[in-house]
Amino acid sequence: xxxxxxxxxxxxxxxxxxxxxxxxxxxxxxxxxxxxxxxxxxxxxxxxxxxxxxxxxxxxxxxxxxxxxxxxxxxxxxxxxxxxxxxxxxxxxxxxxxxxxxxxxxxxxxxxxxxxxxxxxxxxxxxxxxxxxxxxxxxxxxxxxxxxxxxxxxxxxxxxxxxxxxxxxxxxxxxxxxxxxx
Numbered sequence: 001x002x003x004x005x006x007x008x009x010x011x012x013x014x015x016x017x018x019x020x021x022x023x024x025x026x027x028x029x030x031x032x033x034x035x036x037x038x039x040x041x042x043x044x045x046x047x048x049x050x051x052x053x054x055x056x057x058x059x060x061x062x063x064x065x066x067x068x069x070x071x072x073x074x075x076x077x078x079x080x081x082x083x084x085x086x087x088x089x090x091x092x093x094x095x096x097x098x099x100x101x102x103x104x105x106x107x108x109x110x111x112x113x114x115x116x117x118x119x120x121x122x123x124x125x126x127x128x129x130x131x132x133x134x135x136x137x138x139x140x141x142x143x144x145x146x147x148x149x150x151x152x153x154x155x156x157x158x159x160x161x162x163x164x165x166x167x168x169x170x171x172x173x174x175x176x177x178x179x180x181x182x
Contacts, residue, residue: 007178010122023154024079025103026050031080031090034071039111040123041071042177043079044147046154047106053078053085056128060084066134068143070177072126073114081105108150110170130181143176 024032031053034041043050045067051060052069054077062083063069071077080088081104114123137144150169153162 007175007182010120011175013120023108024106026079026081026105026107028081028104029088031078031082031085031088033076033078033090034109034111035076037074037076039113040073040126041075041109041111042174043069043071044108044110044150044173045069045105046108046151047104049081050105050107051080051083052129053080054128061129061131063131064134066144066147068132068134068147068173068177070130070132070181072128073119073123075128079107079109108154108170110174112174126181130177132177132180143173143180146172146176 026032043052043063045063045065048063048065048067050063052063052071053060054075056075060080060083061069078085078090082088114120118124132143134144146169150166150173153159153165153169156162159165
């Protein structure tokens with residue numbers, strides 16, 4: 001029998017509900033808004049660069065291909081391909097925004113929503129942002145390997161069972177990312 005560890009217990013007992021938000025092609029001259037009032041989110045940059053904008057920081061954060069950003073609960077943010085939001089129209093996140101003609105970046109985004117109150121201290125004290133740089137992860141790091149599997153599965157979206165495999169791989173990426181946060 002496998003013994004439950006603290007992180008597994010936290011994820012099981014906090015009432016977390018996973019939801020794949022979007023696989024987005026980011027257009028050159030627009031930004032996407034991600035509301036995170038009740039969720040912890042992550043972005044896996046498949047093709048970049050991508051900039052994360054939030055009112056809490058003065059400067060946007062640049063993410064490259066393969067980077068993973070984990071955002072703590074309650075940190076609304078925007079993604080764009082531009083370092084400045086000045087003059088950019090802002091869209092709400094929407095499902096399956098692929099095939100954008102002027103896209104210069106692609107991002108897989110996931111959210112894990114928490115419905116139990118009070119919020120577990122682990123998630124209440126989680127940093128606003130943790131960035132896992134692809135260039136700093138060992139080549140055979142489990143997070144990098146699973147991210148590669150997810151990219152392959154996204155390319156085979158019509159394969160039998162693809163949606164369940166993608167959700168499972170997203171859960172694995174989220175758990176590995178949390179291990180890095182810890």
